[in-house]
Amino acid sequence: MILPPYLRYFIRRLSKRNQGSVILEMTITLPIVCSLTFFMLEIIKINDVQIYVDSIAIEMVFNFMASRSTQNFDNIISKHKPAYIPQNQIKWYITIYEDLSMMNGAAPYGGEEIYWPINTGSPPPTNEPTYIRYYSNVETFQADSKVKRRIGPSSNAGDIAALPSGSPFVLTVVCHYNFSSSFVMKLFKGGANTVDKTLFILWGRSVGVMS
Secondary structure, three states: OOOOHHHHHHHHHHHHHHHHHHHHHHHHHHHHHHHHHHHHHHHHHHHHHHHHHHHHHHHHHHHHHHHOOOOOHHHHHHHHOOOOOOHHHEEEEEEEEOOHHHHOOOOOOOOOOEEOOOOOOOOOOOOOOOOOOEEOOOOOOOOOOOEEEEEOOOOOHHHHHOOOOOOEEEEEEEEEOOOOOHHHHHHOHHHOOOOOOOOOEEEEEEEEEOO
């Protein structure tokens, strides 16, 4: 479509007059639009990883009840995890309770916190035992009044097989999530949701009974 000369002249004059305001508006709005775009893309990615973590926890529980073994857990992780999550960034631990009343004595599941296991034997803080918080670099593999045993990747297969039938357990899968960039990290509380501000943890839990 060919515009009349007077209309083309008017558009050129209007463009020159508004050029400064357009640049100013772009300077203000473009960073906001970019931040929202990257934030939403990361939310989609986090949601996908959360679905995978939940799927891993559910399949691990059924496998553990059927086999009384954790030997297939690495294969289950490999089967479900997305390619951009390294194998060592997904860990698991199992808490076995004396009975259902012990497991349900405090929400959630006996008041247990979520943590990133490193097999140190040092428990997480318990000043808020009924509220899920996220800890890194701690472990809770010691005995207490409501827990019969805690199992991790280094647990002995014979000890696992000897556990009594009918004991309820909670299997927790935790993922140390790495953000796409340092810029995106700043949009998510600096890229950490643990108490000590060192890791961003995604987690899933599933419940079963020893066969």
